[in-house]
Amino acid sequence: MWKELMGLLGANPTVTLIFTIIATSTIWLYKEFKEMINQDHKTKIKIINESIKNYGKLQASIAEVINDEDNKQLKHNLFEKFGDYNSLFSEDIRQIILDYYRHENALYLTTLQSFIVVEQRKLVQAKKRLSVDDNSTDILDSITRLMRPFQVIVMIWLMILFGLFFISIYYAQDNIYMKFNALVLSFSAFFSLIMLYALISLRMDNKLARQGKYRWGLISGIIITPILVLIRLDLSIVCIIIQITSLVLYVRSRNMGKEIILLD
Incomplete structure (x- = not known):
């Protein structure tokens, strides 16, 4: 090799x-x-x-x-x-x-x-x-410390690769409608990537709060929704709608949790 x-x-x-x-x-x-x-x-x-x-x-x-x-x-x-x-x-x-x-x-x-x-x-x-x-002298803690700078580096390279990939998809389309869908897909995939990066960063820093099944479902929806374009590219609009809806519901669920705490 x-x-x-x-x-x-x-x-x-x-x-x-x-x-x-x-x-x-x-x-x-x-x-x-x-x-x-x-x-x-x-x-x-x-x-x-x-x-x-x-x-x-x-x-x-x-x-x-x-x-x-x-x-x-x-x-x-x-x-x-x-x-x-x-x-x-x-x-x-x-x-x-x-x-x-x-x-x-x-x-x-x-x-x-x-x-x-x-x-x-x-x-x-x-x-x-x-x-x-x-x-800490723990092996896992040491590995976490060494890997921490790679979080941002991997994000940078992924952003560059994603940018090149979606530019190629955009120019490969034959009409304005499909080009628009390719553009929407790029925003959807970027949104998904940012969410995934945030989760990994919080997990590595031991700052990831407990979410519950409902919130994890919403987070998963935001991250994996762009996969729908594997079926048809023009489903990219559906992807971004699902992501925005999931985000709104997630924010509302957090605010409701805070209100319950205040009432208690």
């Missing part, structure tokens, strides 16, 4: 050139994306550490005000920290701070400390997950 491959490369300069370009580009892209992923990982840990640090400072200021409620300077310092760290706060924390502004009751500060403790625990857990992912 290797002899045949080397013979093909040696006998055809064009194939050799294309192979060299693809191999060189893939290696360069892998190095670049690996560096970007590592940098993004470090940035996330840095942001988490900074957030934990700022929450600690805020807790100290709150404790000072609770222990000396009549000290206006301490309150002024606390108010400044509320403004400086506002981007850290959840909606619940912001509401408690607004209530404290109105009433200046120390009970609001005590409640605020409890909420801050919860946020700190979330940040610590997020940091642990990132650290475990970075330092």
Whole structure:
């Protein structure tokens, strides 16, 4: 097999050139994306550490005000920290701070400390997950780390191949109607590819939420629907309609789930 491959490369300069370009580009892209992923990982840990640090400072200021409620300077310092760290706060924390502004009751500060403790625990857990992912010696985790840059690279090459493939299909059609169907098919296949890529990326990053049979059915419909064109090309319009309908139903099912949680 290797002899045949080397013979093909040696006998055809064009194939050799294309192979060299693809191999060189893939290696360069892998190095670049690996560096970007590592940098993004470090940035996330840095942001988490900074957030934990700022929450600690805020807790100290709150404790000072609770222990000396009549000290206006301490309150002024606390108010400044509320403004400086506002981007850290959840909606619940912001509401408690607004209530404290109105009433200046120390009970609001005590409640605020409890909420801050919860946020700190979330940040610590997020940091642990990132650290475990970075330092794990498990073989599967190591393979996942090595494969992560390939997610984007494979996507890029697939997009190029899909583009060339659908351009050839488009120009192979005899009339405007079939050319239009070929164009619709390209959008449908692109939509399917994006959905598949998102699923693989989320699965590799362990961020894929539980969907349930109904949502998986909708997702599967979006991904495999373009296969219908194997029967007839002019079914591409049906494909895109099914995909859009499935997407709308998926979004509605997610929103309904959120509403149920809020009502509970």
